Amino acid sequence: MAMNCLIKNGLLVDPVADRYGEYDLMIKEGKIVGVGKDLAGEGLEVIDARNLVIMPGLIDLHVHLREPGQEEKETIATGTRAAAKGGFTSITAMPNTIPSADSASVITFVKAKSKEEGVVRVYPVGNITKGGVGRELAELADLTEAGAVAFSDDGLSILNAEVERYAFMYGKLFNKPFLLHCEDKNLTADGVMHEGTVSTRLGLKGIPAVAEEVIIARDLLLAEETGARIHLCHISTKRSLDLFRGAKARGVKVTAEVTPHHLTLTDQEVAGYNTATKVSPPLRPLQDVEALQEALIEGAIDLIATDHAPHTKEEKHQEYSLAPFGMTGLETALGVILTKFYHTGKISLERIVQLMSVNPAKVLNIPGGTLKEGSPADLILLDLNTEWEVKKDDFISKGKNSPFIGKKLKGKNLATMVAGEWVYKS
Amino acid sequence: MSFSRKHLLGLEDLEAKEIIEILNTAVPCKDIIKREIKKLPTLRGRSVVTLFFEPSTRTRISFELAAKRLGADTVSIAINTSSVQKGENFVDTVKTVEALGADFIVLRHSVAGSPQLLAETVKCRVINAGDGAHEHPTQALLDLFTLRERCGEIAGLKVVIVGDIMHSRVAKSNIYGLSKLGADVTVVGPPTLLPPGIEELGVRVMTDLDAALEEANVVNVLRIQKERQQKGLFPSLREYTRLYGLTKERLARAPRDLIIMHPGPANLGVEISEEAATDPRSVITTQVTNGVAVRMALLYLMSGGENGDELLN
Numbered sequence: 143m144a145m146n147c148l149i150k151n152g153l154l155v156d157p158v159a160d161r162y163g164e165y166d167l168m169i170k171e172g173k174i175v176g177v178g179k180d181l182a183g184e185g186l187e188v189i190d191a192r193n194l195v196i197m198p199g200l201i202d203l204h205v206h207l208r209e210p211g212q213e214e215k216e217t218i219a220t221g222t223r224a225a226a227k228g229g230f231t232s233i234t235a236m237p238n239t240i241p242s243a244d245s246a247s248v249i250t251f252v253k254a255k256s257k258e259e260g261v262v263r264v265y266p267v268g269n270i271t272k273g274g275v276g277r278e279l280a281e282l283a284d285l286t287e288a289g290a291v292a293f294s295d296d297g298l299s300i301l302n303a304e305v306e307r308y309a310f311m312y313g314k315l316f317n318k319p320f321l322l323h324c325e326d327k328n329l330t331a332d333g334v335m336h337e338g339t340v341s342t343r344l345g346l347k348g349i350p351a352v353a354e355e356v357i358i359a360r361d362l363l364l365a366e367e368t369g370a371r372i373h374l375c376h377i378s379t380k381r382s383l384d385l386f387r388g389a390k391a392r393g394v395k396v397t398a399e400v401t402p403h404h405l406t407l408t409d410q411e412v413a414g415y416n417t418a419t420k421v422s423p424p425l426r427p428l429q430d431v432e433a434l435q436e437a438l439i440e441g442a443i444d445l446i447a448t449d450h451a452p453h454t455k456e457e458k459h460q461e462y463s464l465a466p467f468g469m470t471g472l473e474t475a476l477g478v479i480l481t482k483f484y485h486t487g488k489i490s491l492e493r494i495v496q497l498m499s500v501n502p503a504k505v506l507n508i509p510g511g512t513l514k515e516g517s518p519a520d521l522i523l524l525d526l527n528t529e530w531e532v533k534k535d536d537f538i539s540k541g542k543n544s545p546f547i548g549k550k551l552k553g554k555n556l557a558t559m560v561a562g563e564w565v566y567k568s
Numbered sequence: 569m570s571f572s573r574k575h576l577l578g579l580e581d582l583e584a585k586e587i588i589e590i591l592n593t594a595v596p597c598k599d600i601i602k603r604e605i606k607k608l609p610t611l612r613g614r615s616v617v618t619l620f621f622e623p624s625t626r627t628r629i630s631f632e633l634a635a636k637r638l639g640a641d642t643v644s645i646a647i648n649t650s651s652v653q654k655g656e657n658f659v660d661t662v663k664t665v666e667a668l669g670a671d672f673i674v675l676r677h678s679v680a681g682s683p684q685l686l687a688e689t690v691k692c693r694v695i696n697a698g699d700g701a702h703e704h705p706t707q708a709l710l711d712l713f714t715l716r717e718r719c720g721e722i723a724g725l726k727v728v729i730v731g732d733i734m735h736s737r738v739a740k741s742n743i744y745g746l747s748k749l750g751a752d753v754t755v756v757g758p759p760t761l762l763p764p765g766i767e768e769l770g771v772r773v774m775t776d777l778d779a780a781l782e783e784a785n786v787v788n789v790l791r792i793q794k795e796r797q798q799k800g801l802f803p804s805l806r807e808y809t810r811l812y813g814l815t816k817e818r819l820a821r822a823p824r825d826l827i828i829m830h831p832g833p834a835n836l837g838v839e840i841s842e843e844a845a846t847d848p849r850s851v852i853t854t855q856v857t858n859g860v861a862v863r864m865a866l867l868y869l870m871s872g873g874e875n876g877d878e879l880l881n
């Protein structure tokens with residue numbers, strides 16, 4: 143039930159509305175109806191947000207909700223609650239479910255189920271190709287009409303450049319971005335971590351950085367040639383960044399995301415064979431991590447996405463090479479970014495809102511990213527100074543496969559509102 | 569001094585003095601084997617389980633003989649990896665093995681890091697008998713023991729390791745062990761079989777075997793797996809042999825006192841010719857004997873033995 147209320151005395155960070163400071167927010171019927179100083183809200187419930195920061199709800203463009211088909215890993219119910227806890231009010235549902243979201247029926251199912259059991263807004267992503275295996279185009283018009291906000295075969299790249307070229311051409315019928323996971327499966331082969339000194343020491347099969355870069359280079363060229371709008375998922379190397387920046391400068395319609403884990407963890411984390419560190423693309427060496435950090439600080443990267451990829455305890459509790467790729471991220475992303483970038487003075491709160499709310503909304507062409515009058519009342523209240531330790535038992539997500547377990551973070555979401563309704567309170 | 573490690577997962581984290589202690593303890597062990605004293609009571613009532621997820625008759629038998637000489641009960645479990653992939657979970661399997669009453673688990677597994685996972689899962693002691701391309705510490709210990717026996721001292725030796733360095737746990741454990749004891753190590757192989765960053769382990773990297781052998785005291789020839797050729801890492805076994813095989817002709821050009829080693833089992837005619845394997849300079853059969861001695865020493869020390877002298881009584 144949407145409520146009418148007045149949030150008073152919080153520090154509002156809303157770069158789109160050009161507001162940074164103490165403002166009151168009046169909320170009615172799920173929308174922001176007033177923003178100002180000392181608003182009087184007779185008869186409204188008043189929430190005192192003194193010492194708290196109010197931000198537009200975060201938007202995660204890269205989430206694996208696993209439903210339908212892998213409900214043992216995550217469900218729409220658990221995944222959206224994890225999102226709400228982490229401060230996200232809108233998330234995508236990536237299409238590598240079982241069955242794959244290559245038909246309107248899966249998109250319809252995800253939307254219906256999210257409405258019934260979800261607590262945040264869920265935007266399904268449809269496949270580019272049937273089954274997401276890169277051979278034949280999926281019915282993109284059907285997917286669009288059913289409500290897909292983007293197309294992706296995430297987890298895999300379309301290895302056949304002809305198939306991708308046709309997808310990019312045909313895709314011009316729709317104003318939807320292609321979300322591209324960039325890795326050449328022939329080059330990644332059966333690798334399980336970044337190929338380098340650490341993989342050599344650990345005796346684990348490496349994934350060379352060039353496996354990512356070679357596909358990014360190709361995808362950028364195909365996008366340039368066809369005029370398609372593409373979004374590079376979780377880029378992780380310095381050379382990927384250089385390729386991306388070069389293409390953007392030439393006018394290619396491209397955006398890119400980085401993940402909190404690629405921004406803050408190196409391949410050294412794999413020593414000890416903790417399978418929570420196994421992720422695709424893999425954690426990279428320090429020079430790549432530093433290049434990503436610099437690019438983020440300079441403003442070259444469009445957005446931060448989590449690539450939340452939950453797995454069961456049993457799947458992750460086995461030999462490193464046999465465990466599946468992926469780590470959870472919804473419940474740690476904001477804390478990690480605040481700790482590593484805000485509290486170190488490297489990026490501002492406005493920039494965090496841009497990276498985690500405004501720009502993902504823009505790329506997906508969905509509402510959100512601002513709390514100006516008339517916007518949906520999707521917001522979070524956070525305490526910048528709460529220090530907390532990431533603990534396995536505290537996760538709402540079914541997936542406990544986080545490499546941040548045991549790490550101390552500073553800054554935490556305390557409450558999440560979606561369409562005027564509190565969906566999470568700590 | 570005593571050897572205080574609970575597990576032996578690799579040589580990377582051992583200190584030189586710990587390695588030397590194992591080698592010193594292996595000296596009386598070898599005497600015992602030679603004198604054919606049947607059993608010692610050190611491990612009486614203890615059980616040593618060899619748990620092999622990858623077949624290796626020689627390593628398994630070597631461990632079993634070593635354990636039996638010390639009076640332990642041995643159980644050998646060989647697990648067909650294809651059944652593991654069909655859902656027999658490693659963690660469940662090792663918990664079962666422990667519940668059956670193992671004091672030591674000697675693990676061979678094709679996945680790097682499995683001994684670490686085992687050590688984190690069970691309470692008994694774990695010895696790594698080879699994990700993927702990570703480490704094979706007891707092989708390196710027996711190689712070190714053999715070299716020390718032959719040359720008196722390891723420091724200053726120029727050792728060439730040739731072959732598939734990329735996939736070799738033997739190479740890695742040897743690099744750690746030899747470097748810690750002061751040898752000078754060069755790895756040689758085609759660029760496709762040299763792992764990235766290997767030079768950061770303190771070795772010289774070369775691609776020309778003849779040039780590398782010019783100054784060498786020791787050559788350790790690694791086994792080449794035939795499937796590496798199928799993966800496109802080199803064009804043919806024939807060409808591999810021509811460039812990196814220890815052939816009769818190449819040996820004729822090598823230093824006269826070159827010591828020839830091979831961890832076995834050898835592909836005769838591929839990475840090493842029969843002539844080279846049986847040359848008087850070859851210590852390959854000695855390596856096998858020494859394997860038992862070194863593994864005895866390790867089991868002895870890990871079960872609380874103080875120093876090797878009492879083994880002589």
Ligand SMILES: [Zn+2]
Pocket residue numbers: 296297298323375376422423449
């Ligand atoms: Zn991906």
